[in-house]
Structure formats: C-alpha cells, structure tokens
Amino acid sequence: DGGITQSPKYLFRKEGQNVTLSCEQNLNHDAMYWYRQDPGQGLRLIYYSQIVNDFQKGDIAEGYSVSREKKESFPLTVTSAQKNPTAFYLCASRWQRTGVYGYTFGSGTRLTVV
C-alpha cells in the first residue's frame, strides 16, 4: 500500500542535541512538506520541497534544516538552535490531479525535550 511513513512515533531530545525526524513516501509525489503542530493550534509550515535537491523555507524555518536527496525521502533535523522544539511534527506529500491538489499526511512524530 502507498503512503507516508514517519519515524519515530515518539522522540525525546536533550537540551543542545540535534535530532532527525524521518519521512519516507512511496506515492511517487514530487512535493513534500513538514508542518509543526502545537497543542490546540493549527499547522505551521516549516519547510517544503517541490523537487529533489531543492527546498524552501516555510513560515517557521529557524532552528530546522532539511535535505531532499531522494524523491522518496525528506528528513527534518531539529537543531539545538530551535529553542522550543516540543511539538507534534507532520510530514505530508502533495498529490495532484487536473486542477486540484491535496495532501497526504504521515502519522506524525511527537518530539519532547527532556
């Protein structure tokens, strides 16, 4: 079955550590996205990538980094520069049909700073 796989489901980070969240898709979608969700809030865009080896900053990119070396993979690194990283992180890929777009979401990674 096609879909988006995020791992791990839960991640604990110590102060000053960098951690990497994995996102893999087998949907053959070109565009991939990372969103952050804080409790009781909507989704905020961190980074997105339209094609391999290219990505753009979203609204809250500071303290995060990404790479897109393969079409299937879009990992997100939460660096020590991100001062408040505790949140729920969602990866998505975009599907496209004539005149319409949509997102397929992964199951999310819950990151907690300890």
Next chain:
Amino acid sequence: ELKVEQNPLFLSMQEGKNYTIYCNYSTTSDRLYWYRQDPGKSLESLFVLLSNGAVKQEGRLMASLDTKARLSTLHITAAVHDLSATYFCAVDDDTGNQFYFGTGTSLTVIP
C-alpha cells in the same frame, strides 16, 4: 497576508443536534479542503471543494463553498460521538505550492 479563520474554535454539542463550522479565508484560490484529526493522530482528508457553489456530503457531514464570500461551511447533522475530533479547513495559494490551514475546530459530541 493570507489568513484562514475558523469558528468556533471549540464546540461541544449533544448527540442528535445540528451545527455548522465556518471557515473564512483571504486567498483568491477557488479550492478549499477539509480535514479531520483525531487526538494524537494524523490528518485525514474529508472533502475537496473546487468551485463556487460546490457541495459535498459524506454521512452526517456536508461541506459547501462560496468563493464570492470566501467562506466554506461544514455542517454536522444529527451529531454522533464518533464525530468528536478536530476539523481543519485549508486553502492553497494560486500555484498550489502551499497549503494554509485554519486553527481548527475542536468538536466534542456529548452522549
């Protein structure tokens, strides 16, 4: 600045009652999307509305789009407990490169 505003943010309703969630947006896009999120889970696509006057229905949920008013509604008919979740509306920019999500409406259906 593009804005997507939902109201109410929180909704508690009894089973069997009807209610409407509103989504106002500022983009000129004609495409509007509704998603459902269960606690701690990912987002599930509910409806894709593509043009003015579009109406989609699935079970007890019906979504509509008025592009002139830049307003979409999600109507709940005869609510049941299983509908308890957070509902998000989203619009894309004119290129389809980015989605912009509303803040969500947290719905609790009380037996």
